[in-house]
Amino acid sequence: MELAIKNRIALTTQNFLTPKPKPKVKSLRVFSVKCTASLSSLDGAATGVVERPWKTSDARLVLEDGSVWRAKSFGARGTQVGEVVFNTSLTGYQEILTDPSYAGQFVLMTNPHIGNTGVNFDDEESRQCFLAGLVIRSLSISTSNWRCTKALGDYLLERNIMGIYDVDTRAITRRLRQDGSLVGVLTTEESKTDEELLEMSRSWDIVGIDLISGVTCTAPYEWVDKTDPEWDFNCEGRGEIYHVIAYDFGIKHNILRRLSSYGCKITVVPSSWPASETLKMKPDGVLFSNGPGDPSAVPCAVKTVKELLGKVPVFGICMGHQLLGQALGGKTFKMKFGHHGGNHPVRNLVANRVEISAQNHNYAVDPASLPKGVEVTHINLNDGSCAGLAFPALNVMSLQYHPEASPGPHDSDSVFGEFIELMKKVKQKA
Ligand SMILES: NC(=O)CC[C@H](N)C(=O)O
Numbered sequence: 001m002e003l004a005i006k007n008r009i010a011l012t013t014q015n016f017l018t019p020k021p022k023p024k025v026k027s028l029r030v031f032s033v034k035c036t037a038s039l040s041s042l043d044g045a046a047t048g049v050v051e052r053p054w055k056t057s058d059a060r061l062v063l064e065d066g067s068v069w070r071a072k073s074f075g076a077r078g079t080q081v082g083e084v085v086f087n088t089s090l091t092g093y094q095e096i097l098t099d100p101s102y103a104g105q106f107v108l109m110t111n112p113h114i115g116n117t118g119v120n121f122d123d124e125e126s127r128q129c130f131l132a133g134l135v136i137r138s139l140s141i142s143t144s145n146w147r148c149t150k151a152l153g154d155y156l157l158e159r160n161i162m163g164i165y166d167v168d169t170r171a172i173t174r175r176l177r178q179d180g181s182l183v184g185v186l187t188t189e190e191s192k193t194d195e196e197l198l199e200m201s202r203s204w205d206i207v208g209i210d211l212i213s214g215v216t217c218t219a220p221y222e223w224v225d226k227t228d229p230e231w232d233f234n235c236e237g238r239g240e241i242y243h244v245i246a247y248d249f250g251i252k253h254n255i256l257r258r259l260s261s262y263g264c265k266i267t268v269v270p271s272s273w274p275a276s277e278t279l280k281m282k283p284d285g286v287l288f289s290n291g292p293g294d295p296s297a298v299p300c301a302v303k304t305v306k307e308l309l310g311k312v313p314v315f316g317i318c319m320g321h322q323l324l325g326q327a328l329g330g331k332t333f334k335m336k337f338g339h340h341g342g343n344h345p346v347r348n349l350v351a352n353r354v355e356i357s358a359q360n361h362n363y364a365v366d367p368a369s370l371p372k373g374v375e376v377t378h379i380n381l382n383d384g385s386c387a388g389l390a391f392p393a394l395n396v397m398s399l400q401y402h403p404e405a406s407p408g409p410h411d412s413d414s415v416f417g418e419f420i421e422l423m424k425k426v427k428q429k430a
Pocket residue numbers: 101289290291292293294295317318319320360361362363364
């Protein structure tokens with residue numbers, strides 16, 4: 001078993017971790033799917049009233065490799081550039097749409113059937129949708145869920161987010177797996193030629209851009225909301241209150257709810273909040289949140305993390321983990337197509353167990369670049385990449401993935417309890 005896992009890592013690591021070269025364009029190739037019974041009106045879809053004629057394709061997604069994907073639009077109209085990534089989660093599209101870490105990206109759902117549960121008030125992971133757009137195979141013609149307040153198409157339209165459906169998401173996913181993430185331009189504008197859109201996609205890049213400043217909050221605020229007790233599955237033994245300062249690099253609400261449920265008093269601060277101000281607030285711990293884009297494009301955030309190292313216990317999640325990796329002296333790199341989904345097996349080397357995790361990242365910390373004393377605590381079993389770090393001497397812990405799930409499995413929820421234990425230990429020593 002052990003050997004099988006090792007062999008699997010050896011076989012796959014090279015594939016998934018090698019950054020992609022820029023794709024060559026031989027000529028533009030147009031792809032379209034055979035017409036399925038999609039409705040012309042989303043209002044009709046919400047009420048179940050069928051309108052004819054069937055909608056025909058009115059949108060194009062042009063990828064930087066020269067492929068042109070004809071599709072049908074829903075949500076907002078216009079032209080939008082972004083990086084296309086695929087997400088393998090079966091459920092939770094609303095949490096995915098409101099995860100700020102997707103800023104600058106088109107999320108392509110591999111689950112072909114999207115929209116069937118509509119959207120509701122409770123599943124928002126942030127104040128708005130920051131992603132570039134949504135790409136799906138089939139848009140549900142009706143919504144049916146007791147929490148549903150709105151159809152997905154109306155929701156995206158209100159938030160000015162473009163969506164397309166009736167596009168071969170399986171073929172695009174294979175292309176992304178083979179060639180790596182690709183930049184694309186999505187348009188509903190007939191006047192734009194395929195060549196123009198290709199040129200647009202090839203002249204834009206997500207690497208090296210600071211996307212955090214566009215999603216962070218503008219001023220500090222207190223967070224009080226907890227996980228609804230009806231949904232909470234892990235809430236025993238939380239007595240003492242710990243004050244946590246949470247750096248908002250694009251924070252998901254469920255990180256805050258879980259910390260709050262575990263007994264933390266939370267102050268959320270903007271990404272530019274000085275480390276000196278944080279220390280003046282005398283927190284028991286600091287959380288560095290998830291967030292969009294390239295971790296090496298935000299040296300200011302790395303500087304803040306560095307200034308807090310060793311002064312207070314810290315916990316990093318996803319972007320927070322990558323910033324910690326850099327602050328400790330390590331390097332981050334862009335993966336071939338990253339990890340996005342709710343089914344990633346991770347080996348927890350400390351507890352010696354496998355956890356199925358929710359993940360959403362395109363970058364990773366290179367463990368070989370880390371100084372002595374920094375321990376790799378978690379490994380992604382699909383490709384052997386670093387999924388967690390600890391530096392006990394400085395009371396540092398971090399995960400590359402999402403223990404708060406939303407959406408995804410809850411196997412790693414207990415890590416919030418480990419952060420509490422770390423704060424407790426340091427407080428008792430003081
Ligand atoms: N979810 C996140 O925090 C993502 C981190 C980073 N933007 C990445 O893509 O790797």
